[in-house]
Amino acid sequence: xxxxxxxxxCQEAAxxxxxxxxxxxxxxxxxxxxxxxxxxxxCFKRFDFEETFLRFLAARIRSQGAPPELKxxxxxxxFSDSDLPERE
Amino acid sequence: xxxxxxxxxRGFEREALPHLDxxxxxxxxxxxxxxxxxxxxxETMLKAFRSWHQYQQGTNARAWLxxxxxxxxxxxxxxxxxxxxxxxxxxxxxxxxxxxVQDTDPEGTFFDQIIDDEVLRAIDSLPDEFRETVVLSxxxxxxxxxxxxxxGVPVGTVKSRLYRGRQILQRQLYEYAVEMGYLxxxxx
Ligand SMILES: [Zn+2]
Numbered sequence: 001x002x003x004x005x006x007x008x009x010c011q012e013a014a015x016x017x018x019x020x021x022x023x024x025x026x027x028x029x030x031x032x033x034x035x036x037x038x039x040x041x042x043c044f045k046r047f048d049f050e051e052t053f054l055r056f057l058a059a060r061i062r063s064q065g066a067p068p069e070l071k072x073x074x075x076x077x078x079f080s081d082s083d084l085p086e087r088e
Numbered sequence: 089x090x091x092x093x094x095x096x097x098r099g100f101e102r103e104a105l106p107h108l109d110x111x112x113x114x115x116x117x118x119x120x121x122x123x124x125x126x127x128x129x130x131e132t133m134l135k136a137f138r139s140w141h142q143y144q145q146g147t148n149a150r151a152w153l154x155x156x157x158x159x160x161x162x163x164x165x166x167x168x169x170x171x172x173x174x175x176x177x178x179x180x181x182x183x184x185x186x187x188x189v190q191d192t193d194p195e196g197t198f199f200d201q202i203i204d205d206e207v208l209r210a211i212d213s214l215p216d217e218f219r220e221t222v223v224l225s226x227x228x229x230x231x232x233x234x235x236x237x238x239x240g241v242p243v244g245t246v247k248s249r250l251y252r253g254r255q256i257l258q259r260q261l262y263e264y265a266v267e268m269g270y271l272x273x274x275x276x
Contacts, residue, residue: 018251022225024232045194049186052196053258057226060207066112070126074108074133078097 005032012036013043021051100140107150108133110228111157117223118161120212131164132157151234154224158238185258188274198271202261210260218253225250 005028008016013036019025020033037044111132116125136143136156143152189196211219220239224230232250236243265271 018254019232019247022232045190046184046186049189049194049196053199053254054226056196056199057207057257058229060204061211061227064113064116065109066129067126070112070129071105071108074105074130075101077130077134078100078137 005029005035008032008036010036010040010043013040014046017047017050021047021054096137096140099145100137103145103149104133104136104140104143104153107153110150111153113227114154114220114223115157115161117208117211117227118158118220128157128161128164132160135160148234148237150228151230151237154228154230154238158220184255185262188262189271190274192274193271198265199261201268201270202265206264207261210257210264213260214253214256218249218256221246221249222253222257226254 008029013020013033016025016029016033020030023030025033037047108129112125112129115128115132116122119125119128132153136153139156143149186194189198211222214222217239221235224235224238225232230238232243232246235246235250239246241249262271266273
């Protein structure tokens with residue numbers, strides 16, 4: 001079996017930028033993109049920048065949770081809700 | 089087969105309630121208002137509880153809840169608010185932020201100086217379809233397939249919305265960073 005992935009060029013790599021960073025590619029294409037950015041400095045820099053951006057976003061906005069008061073209110077409304085399924 | 093109220097509540101508490109944080113966070117970003125987000129989250133959870141018999145045990149409870157949230161938001165809230173789409177979409181197709189910073193700050197260190205509130209403000213200013221896609225992906229880490237399920241569009245549409253939404257967001261944050269003097273505007 002041939003282990004070498006079908007090579008991708010800069011444009012093809014760029015088209016899969018976020019799919020690559022989001023882990024949405026098939027293993028073969030992921031391998032091909034990884035091989036490209038490993039040897040292409042401009043693409044490597046772009047991917048690195050975008051990865052930094054996504055990590056930054058995740059760190060800043062994922063922390064917030066529902067207020068405890070809201071959770072209590074919801075639990076209460078479930079307790080008191082009637083047993084009838086909703087009618088459309 | 090009918091379940092008792094207690095059984096239903098236990099199942100719901102076990103499988104749905106752990107996703108309340110996600111429901112609230114998405115509600116907050118969809119509505120842009122904490123009080124409205126609480127109402128939306130509560131309404132969503134109550135609707136979900138009442139239609140709990142329609143939920144297939146063991147399937148994706150989070151995506152199911154977020155789908156209910158999205159419908160609730162669209163039906164009840166979207167008309168009431170008027171959030172102007174202030175972003176020029178044509179501009180972002182030309183150059184990426186990376187193109188602007190590749191000589192001055194290719195590693196994106198300027199991002200670190202941007203305060204959380206500014207990030208949220210930038211997200212909140214995205215046009216609806218980009219905002220919901222970015223929030224589901226970058227706030228809640230849903231897969232493209234899950235986002236497609238929740239928003240009712242093909243995966244290809246999710247991809248393009250995510251690309252454009254993230255690029256618009258980057259552009260806004262870049263402009264903010266330049267304005268604040270964290271970064272000088274590139275000459276290119
Ligand atoms: Zn390249």
